[in-house]
Amino acid sequence: MKIIESIAETFGDYDGYVLDLWGVVHDGRQPYPGVLEALAAMKAAGKRVAFLTNAPRRSWFIDNLLASMDIPRDVYVGTMSSGEATWLTLKARQDERFIGRAFHIGPERDLSVTEDGATELVPSPEIADFLLNTGPDPDHGSTSAEPYRPLLKRCFDAGLPMVCVNPDRHVMVAGQKLICAGAFADIYREFGGEVLEIGKPDPSVYAPTLALLEGIPKHRIVAVGDTPHTDLAGADAVGIDSLWAMTGLFANAHGQDASAETVARLAAKEGVRPKAGLRGLKL
Numbered sequence: 001m002k003i004i005e006s007i008a009e010t011f012g013d014y015d016g017y018v019l020d021l022w023g024v025v026h027d028g029r030q031p032y033p034g035v036l037e038a039l040a041a042m043k044a045a046g047k048r049v050a051f052l053t054n055a056p057r058r059s060w061f062i063d064n065l066l067a068s069m070d071i072p073r074d075v076y077v078g079t080m081s082s083g084e085a086t087w088l089t090l091k092a093r094q095d096e097r098f099i100g101r102a103f104h105i106g107p108e109r110d111l112s113v114t115e116d117g118a119t120e121l122v123p124s125p126e127i128a129d130f131l132l133n134t135g136p137d138p139d140h141g142s143t144s145a146e147p148y149r150p151l152l153k154r155c156f157d158a159g160l161p162m163v164c165v166n167p168d169r170h171v172m173v174a175g176q177k178l179i180c181a182g183a184f185a186d187i188y189r190e191f192g193g194e195v196l197e198i199g200k201p202d203p204s205v206y207a208p209t210l211a212l213l214e215g216i217p218k219h220r221i222v223a224v225g226d227t228p229h230t231d232l233a234g235a236d237a238v239g240i241d242s243l244w245a246m247t248g249l250f251a252n253a254h255g256q257d258a259s260a261e262t263v264a265r266l267a268a269k270e271g272v273r274p275k276a277g278l279r280g281l282k283l
Contacts, residue, residue, distance in 0.1 A: 023248020028173030034282025082199030106134030201234030
């Protein structure tokens, strides 16, 4: 397994890049060191960058977040998110299980997935048709899923199917490991609940993302992510190459200076096939 020190080393092999955000481009608060320079160099080299994130918010919301981090809009061609995919599903009434009224677990900032009449929110599970899970909220905390177990059991007892808007189990934010909506999906499945996860690694979220890289053949596209069971497994599922970013969750678990042998061993254990480890999105 090769370790790539600079994203520029890949310019001869790829023209399109599908980049994860949290853990690759930024830490939830600010871009990682060298990212702004790397993105500018990718644009200058004629590379097309699309962002694909499991964040439970619509694409416009995420674009605004990136702008607040001084990430220029002209260095990427577009953003696709779990929140955007969920909004499209709810708005189009594509799944009969998720038509009607929703009980929401998650923070208020995630409610862009319900806008424009996508669904109606109600205050209790007992009068809802389904559970909209976007992750932890301020009242119950963001470091453990256990405080949510009684509320999840109440939703299960009410017979609600769950739509999980972020399949990630954890994310790194400003150096702290926090839970995501996927951690609640695991508990719901323990109860025997019905769960639909929207986002990576589901191939369906890659179609609109690859459309942003129109004209670039798949063998010239690479995905970059720090999470094997979503970022890397999703790339494998749709037949594009991947690089395992050694930042974010990887760095938290294994250290950003891990050896090539370590990356290869971990990839084999996870059943994913990255082309290389990427020390970070930098030059």
